[in-house]
Amino acid sequence: xxxxxxxxxxxxxxxxxKVFLECVQDMDHENMFWYxxxxxxxxxxxxxxxxxxxxxxxxxxxxxxVSREKKERFSLxxxxxxxNQTSMYLCASSERGNTRTGANVLTFGAxxxxxxx
Amino acid sequence: DAKTTQPPSMDCxxxxxxxLPCNHSTISGNEYVYWYRQIHSQGPQYIIHGLxxxxxNEMASLIITEDRKSSTLILPHATLRDTAVYYCIVSRxxxxxxxxxxxxxxxxxx
Numbered sequence: 001x002x003x004x005x006x007x008x009x010x011x012x013x014x015x016x017x018k019v020f021l022e023c024v025q026d027m028d029h030e031n032m033f034w035y036x037x038x039x040x041x042x043x044x045x046x047x048x049x050x051x052x053x054x055x056x057x058x059x060x061x062x063x064x065x066v067s068r069e070k071k072e073r074f075s076l077x078x079x080x081x082x083x084n085q086t087s088m089y090l091c092a093s094s095e096r097g098n099t100r101t102g103a104n105v106l107t108f109g110a111x112x113x114x115x116x117x
Numbered sequence: 118d119a120k121t122t123q124p125p126s127m128d129c130x131x132x133x134x135x136x137l138p139c140n141h142s143t144i145s146g147n148e149y150v151y152w153y154r155q156i157h158s159q160g161p162q163y164i165i166h167g168l169x170x171x172x173x174n175e176m177a178s179l180i181i182t183e184d185r186k187s188s189t190l191i192l193p194h195a196t197l198r199d200t201a202v203y204y205c206i207v208s209r210x211x212x213x214x215x216x217x218x219x220x221x222x223x224x225x226x227x
Binding site for chain 1: 161220
């Protein structure tokens with residue numbers, strides 16, 4: 001079964017720590033995404049990547065960086081974690097896009113719930 | 118990408134059809150309508166998508182109005198396991214971003 005795997009389901013970190021959230025997909029997808037989800041705010045896009053070493057900012061990139069050194073892996077980095085980064089983080093991937101129909105579909109991981117104390 | 122508007126919550130009786138509306142009045146010609154759902158504590162799950170024509174798959178049907186300014190997701194026989202938050206998204210696909218709003222919380226009741 002194809003899947004997107006997020007390395008940690010639950011993490012607890014302290015303010016100021018550097019945090020790595022890892023995401024791996026086994027579908028050979030070109031596009032990968034990081035979202036955060038907070039109550040009442042839905043899913044908000046942090047960063048996405050459409051190719052190895054390529055990245056684009058989403059709506060809320062401040063305080064985050066990303067790394068895509070290999071096609072299957074997309075990492076989200078919190079350089080210095082703060083309490084307002086306590087959230088559920090969701091990784092997703094998709095094909096580059098069906099060049100005939102123009103549509104593509106996201107496949108999500110199960111999520112990583114981060115608590116920053 | 119076009120913005121979407123959905124009611125915050127809806128109730129549906131088990132076994133009945135659930136009809137979830139979505140407004141996307143600023144949709145452009147090359148933008149698709151996608152529906153996802155998220156069951157508590159899981160990642161969102163793809164349901165269906167369409168451009169102009171109505172679509173049906175094993176999970177649901179998607180009805181898009183002729184002017185494409187709104188759509189309806191239909192779950193023909195809702196079960197308790199369909200209780201979830203349903204998101205309507207409009208996107209051009211390919212390299213474009215997928216923006217999720219707050220969605221509609223569907224409560225399926227016995």
